[in-house]
Amino acid sequence: MRITHGQMTALVxxxxxxxxxxxxxxxxxxxxxxxxxxxxxxxxxxxxxxxWTMLIVSEHYPNESFVSVLHKVxxxxxxxxxxxxxxxxxxxxxxxxxxxIVTTFKTLFLPRTPMSAILLLVLILALYCSFLGIEVLARAxxxxxxxxxxxxxxxxFSVIPEIDPSYYKPIFPQSSDGLxxxxxISFSNYGQIVLLSTIFxxxxxxxxxxxxxxVFGGILFSCFLTSMVLVVEIxxxxxxxxxxxxYPTVELITxxxxxxxxxxxxxxxxxxxxxxxLLVIGIFFTVSCLTMTHMLKKPKESKxxxxxxxxxxxxxxxxxxxxxxxxxxxxxxxxxxxxxxFHAVLxxxxxxxxxxxxxxxxxxxx
Amino acid sequence: xxxxxRNRKKDAISNFVSKFTTQDTPISTKTKKNFEILSTAxxxxxxxxxxxxxxxxxxxxxxxxxxxxxxxxxxxxxxxKTSSNQGQDQLEHLPFHHSKETRFExxxxxxxxxxxxxxxxxxxxxxxxxxxxIKERALEEPAAEATIKGPREGFxxxxxxxxxxxxxxxxxxxxxxxxxxxxxxxxTDVVMLYLDGVASEEIVSEVKKRLSRIEVDAVQxxxxxxxxxxxxxxxxxxxxxxxxxxxxxxxxxxxxxIAIIVDGTPFVLYGPISMFSLLQAPDDYxxxxxxxxxxxxxxFGALFASLLLPSLYIxxxxxxxxxxxxxxxxxxxxxxxxxxxxxxxxxxxxxIIFEFLREAGLRLPKAIGNTISIVGALVIxxxxxRAGFVSPFVIIIVSITAISSFIIPNYSxxxxxxxxxxxxxxxxxxxxxFGMVWGLLxxxxxxxxxxxxxxxxxxxxxxxxxxxxxxxxxxFPLFQQARYPKFTVDQPSLKRFPAKPNPGKKNxxxxx
Numbered sequence: 001m002r003i004t005h006g007q008m009t010a011l012v013x014x015x016x017x018x019x020x021x022x023x024x025x026x027x028x029x030x031x032x033x034x035x036x037x038x039x040x041x042x043x044x045x046x047x048x049x050x051x052w053t054m055l056i057v058s059e060h061y062p063n064e065s066f067v068s069v070l071h072k073v074x075x076x077x078x079x080x081x082x083x084x085x086x087x088x089x090x091x092x093x094x095x096x097x098x099x100x101i102v103t104t105f106k107t108l109f110l111p112r113t114p115m116s117a118i119l120l121l122v123l124i125l126a127l128y129c130s131f132l133g134i135e136v137l138a139r140a141x142x143x144x145x146x147x148x149x150x151x152x153x154x155x156x157f158s159v160i161p162e163i164d165p166s167y168y169k170p171i172f173p174q175s176s177d178g179l180x181x182x183x184x185i186s187f188s189n190y191g192q193i194v195l196l197s198t199i200f201x202x203x204x205x206x207x208x209x210x211x212x213x214x215v216f217g218g219i220l221f222s223c224f225l226t227s228m229v230l231v232v233e234i235x236x237x238x239x240x241x242x243x244x245x246x247y248p249t250v251e252l253i254t255x256x257x258x259x260x261x262x263x264x265x266x267x268x269x270x271x272x273x274x275x276x277x278l279l280v281i282g283i284f285f286t287v288s289c290l291t292m293t294h295m296l297k298k299p300k301e302s303k304x305x306x307x308x309x310x311x312x313x314x315x316x317x318x319x320x321x322x323x324x325x326x327x328x329x330x331x332x333x334x335x336x337x338x339x340x341x342f343h344a345v346l347x348x349x350x351x352x353x354x355x356x357x358x359x360x361x362x363x364x365x366x
Numbered sequence: 367x368x369x370x371x372r373n374r375k376k377d378a379i380s381n382f383v384s385k386f387t388t389q390d391t392p393i394s395t396k397t398k399k400n401f402e403i404l405s406t407a408x409x410x411x412x413x414x415x416x417x418x419x420x421x422x423x424x425x426x427x428x429x430x431x432x433x434x435x436x437x438x439x440x441x442x443x444x445x446x447k448t449s450s451n452q453g454q455d456q457l458e459h460l461p462f463h464h465s466k467e468t469r470f471e472x473x474x475x476x477x478x479x480x481x482x483x484x485x486x487x488x489x490x491x492x493x494x495x496x497x498x499x500i501k502e503r504a505l506e507e508p509a510a511e512a513t514i515k516g517p518r519e520g521f522x523x524x525x526x527x528x529x530x531x532x533x534x535x536x537x538x539x540x541x542x543x544x545x546x547x548x549x550x551x552x553x554t555d556v557v558m559l560y561l562d563g564v565a566s567e568e569i570v571s572e573v574k575k576r577l578s579r580i581e582v583d584a585v586q587x588x589x590x591x592x593x594x595x596x597x598x599x600x601x602x603x604x605x606x607x608x609x610x611x612x613x614x615x616x617x618x619x620x621x622x623x624i625a626i627i628v629d630g631t632p633f634v635l636y637g638p639i640s641m642f643s644l645l646q647a648p649d650d651y652x653x654x655x656x657x658x659x660x661x662x663x664x665x666f667g668a669l670f671a672s673l674l675l676p677s678l679y680i681x682x683x684x685x686x687x688x689x690x691x692x693x694x695x696x697x698x699x700x701x702x703x704x705x706x707x708x709x710x711x712x713x714x715x716x717x718i719i720f721e722f723l724r725e726a727g728l729r730l731p732k733a734i735g736n737t738i739s740i741v742g743a744l745v746i747x748x749x750x751x752r753a754g755f756v757s758p759f760v761i762i763i764v765s766i767t768a769i770s771s772f773i774i775p776n777y778s779x780x781x782x783x784x785x786x787x788x789x790x791x792x793x794x795x796x797x798x799x800f801g802m803v804w805g806l807l808x809x810x811x812x813x814x815x816x817x818x819x820x821x822x823x824x825x826x827x828x829x830x831x832x833x834x835x836x837x838x839x840x841x842f843p844l845f846q847q848a849r850y851p852k853f854t855v856d857q858p859s860l861k862r863f864p865a866k867p868n869p870g871k872k873n874x875x876x877x878x
Contacts (some may be wrong), residue, residue: 109798117796136811139814267686
C-alpha cells in the first residue's frame with residue numbers, strides 16, 4: 001500500500017493548519033503588534049526553503065525510509081543520532097498537540113471532566129492511528145482537510161465585516177524589537193514542514209510523476225491561510241486586545257451569528273478543528289513510531305513498542321505539561337528555541353551534506 | 367507426549383461434520399444387490415426412497431419427494447417398453463439427458479439431488495437422469511427494496527431462476543456464470559457471475575480463491591458465504607452488498623462487479639462495494655438526476671441523524687447548554703423540569719423501548735404488529751411524558767432518529783449504525799462534543815481502513831478521486847458517467863460508452 005502526492009500534501013497541510021492560531025496570536029501581537037504580518041511572511045519563506053531542501057533530498061532516494069536517507073547522506077553514526085533527535089522532535093510535537101487539545105476542551109467546554117480522562121481518550125486515538133498506519137491516515141486526510149479548510153475560510157469571510165482597518169496602522173514597524181521572537185514563534189509552527197521527509201518514502205513513485213510544485217503550492221496555501229486568520233484577528237480585536245486573549249480564535253468564532261437563532265457557533269467550529277487536531281496527533285505519533293521502528297531496524301511495526309510509547313507519552317504529559325500554564329511556558333519559553341534545531345540546524349546540515357555528496361559523486365563520475 | 371498431541375489433533379479434525387464422506391465402492395452388476403446396498407448402507411431409514419424392479423432387467427431408484435412425477439412416469443413407461451420389445455441396447459439412445467456413473471459415491475449424491483438412477487443387470491454402469499423438481503416461490507416484488515418506477519420482479523430461492531433473471535438483462539457471451547458446490551453435507555449450489563473483460567481479473571480470481579477456501583457442512587444463506595469471503599471478518603458494517611433486485615445486480619455486473627448467487631436464498635451478493643453505494647436506491651437511476659441528488663442528500667442526512675441525533679441532544683443539554691439558542695433552551699428546560707433523570711437515562715430509556723417495539727413489530731403477525739406500534743408509540747410515549755418520566759423533546763428526538771434509520775436503503779448498514787448510535791450516546795454523555803468528535807474520527811478512520819475485495823470502503827471520498835464523485839452523494843447525468851469506477855476494472859481507460867452530451871442540439875439548430 002502506498003500513498004499519492006496529493007495525500008502526502010494533505011497530511012502536511014493538515015499539520016500546518018491546526019496549531020498557529022491556537023495560542024500564538026497573543027504572543028506574536030505582544031511582540032510585533034500590528035506588524036504581525038512581517039514575521040509570518042519571513043517564517044513562511046524560511047519554511048519554504050527548509051521544505052524545498054528536505055524534499056529534494058528525499059526525492060533523490062525514493063522508497064527509502066527517512067532513517068536510511070539520513071544514513072546515506074550523513075553516514076550511519078551521525079544518521080542514527082539525527083534520526084534519534086527527529087524521533088524526539090516528533091514525539092514532543094505529539095505531546096504538545098495532545099495537551100493543546102486537552103487543555104482547550106477542558107478550559108472552554110469540559111471544566112468538570114478530569115483532564116486525565118480527556119487525555120486518555122486522545123492517546124487511545126493516537127495509538128489506534130499508529131496501528132492503522134500512515135496509509136490509512138493519508139487516505140482519511142483529504143476529507144478532513146477539505147472540512148477544515150472550509151471552516152477556516154468560513155471563519156475568515158464571516159468576520160471580515162468586523163475588521164477595523166485602523167488597527168493595521170502603521171503598516172511598517174518603527175523598530176525591529178520583538179520581530180525575531182515573533183518570527184521564531186511562527187517558524188516553530190510552519191517549520192513542521194520537515195515532516196515531508198518522513199512521509200515522502202510512502203509515496204508511490206512508480207505510479208506517480210513528481211509533483212513538486214503542486215505539493216509546495218498546497219503547503220504554502222495552508223501557511224498563508226492560517227496567517228490570514230492571525231492578520232484578521234489583529235483587524236478585529238486590535239493588537240492591544242489580542243495580547244490579552246488566551247483563545248483569540250475561539251473569541252473570533254463567537255462573532256459569527258447565523259440569523260437571530262444561532263447565537264453561538266464556537267462548539268461546532270471548534271469540534272471540526274478538534275477532529276483535524278486529533279488526526280494530526282495521530283500523524284505525529286505514527287511518524288514517531290515509524291522513526292523508532294526504522295531506527296531499531298525492525299521489519300514491521302511492533303504494537304508493543306507503540307503501546308510503550310503511548311504510556312511514556314501519558315506519563316510525560318502529566319509530568320511536564322500538566323496544565324495550560326505549563327504548556328504555554330514550555331512552548332513559548334523553550335520549544336520556540338529548541339525547534340530551531342529541527343527546523344533549521346539539522347535541515348541545513350542534511351542539505352549541506354547532501355549537496356557535497358552529490359558534487360563529489362558527479363566529480364567522481366566525470 | 368508428541369504422539370498424544372498429534373492424535374488429539376487428528377481427532378479434532380475428524381470431529382467436523384464437514385469431514386463426513388460417502389464410502390466409495392463400485393456398483394454391482396446385479397440390480398438386486400445394488401438396491402440392497404442403497405437401502406441398507408447409504409439411504410437406510412429414508413421412506414421416500416423408491417426402488418423399482420422392471421422385468422428383472424432394470425432397476426430404477428429415486429427419491430419421490432424431489433423428482434418430477436411426470437418425468438418419472440415417462441421414464442418408467444419407456445423402460446417397460448424397452449425391456450419387453452427392443453432389449454437393453456436401446457438404453458444407449460435414451461430420449462432423456464443422462465450421464466453414466468460407476469461408483470456409489472456419485473450415485474448417492476445424484477439421488478439426493480433429485481436424479482433417477484437406472485441399474486441394468488450385467489452392466490457395470492448406472493444411468494443417471496436429472497429429473498429434479500423442487501417447488502419454488504413465484505417471482506414477487508422485493509419487500510425490502512421497493513421502487514416506484516423500477517421493475518417489480520425480485521429474486522426467489524431457486525438459483526436457476528435467479529440466473530435467468532440476470533441473463534435476460536445481459537444477453538451477451540461476456541457474462542460468465544461459474545458454478546460450484548459449497549457445503550460438504552448440504553452441497554449447495556453457489557454461482558459466481560461477472561462480465562468478462564470488464565471485471566478486474568485480480569478481483570475475480572481473489573473471489574474464486576475465497577470461495578474455494580470455504581469449508582462448512584451446510585450453506586443456509588448468502589449471509590454465511592458473505593461472512594467467509596469478506597475482507598475483514600469482524601467488520602461491523604456490511605462489506606459485501608446483497609440485493610433481491612435483478613436489475614440492481616445486473617447493473618452492478620455491468621459496472622465490473624461480481625455477483626454471487628446462493629441456492630435457497632433470494633439475496634444475491636455483489637461486490638466490491640463502497641459505503642456510498644449502500645446509500646443508493648434503485649429509483650435514483652429511474653428518475654431525474656435532480657431528484658436523485660436531493661434524495662441522496664436526504665439519505666446522507668438521515669444516516670448522520672440516525673447515528674448522532676440522540677447524542678447531540680445529550681451533549682447539548684448536559685455539557686454545552688450555552689450553545690442552544692435561548693428560545694429553544696427555555697423550551698427544553700420547561701419540558702425537562704419534571705423529569706428526575708439525566709438526559710442519558712431518559713434517552714436510553716426511550717431508545718430501548720423503541721428497540722423493543724421494533725423487535726415486537728417484526729415477530730408479531732401484521733395485524734397485531736400495527737396495534738403494538740400504535741400502543742407503543744402513542745400510548746406509552748404519551749403516558750411517559752405525562753408521568754414526568756421523560757421529556758417530550760426526547761420523544762421527538764428518538765422518533766426522528768428511528769425514522770432516519772428507516773431511510774437508509776441498506777438494512778445491514780442501518781443496523782450497524784443502530785449499534786454505533788449507543789456508543790455515541792455514551793461518548794456524548796461522558797465527554798460532550800469532544801466525545802462525539804472523537805467517536806466520529808475513530809469511526810471515520812475505521813471505515814477508511816476497510817476494504818471490500820480490495821476496494822477502499824469510503825472511495826471515492828477517502829481516498830479522494832474527484833472523477834469518481836459523479837455518482838456518490840451527487841448523481842451527475844448519465845452521459846457524464848462513462849468511466850468505470852476506479853479499482854473495479856482492469857483497464858482504467860475503459861469507458862462504458864462514448865459520452866455525448868446534449869443530443870437535442872441538432873434539432874434545435876434545424877428549427878432556427
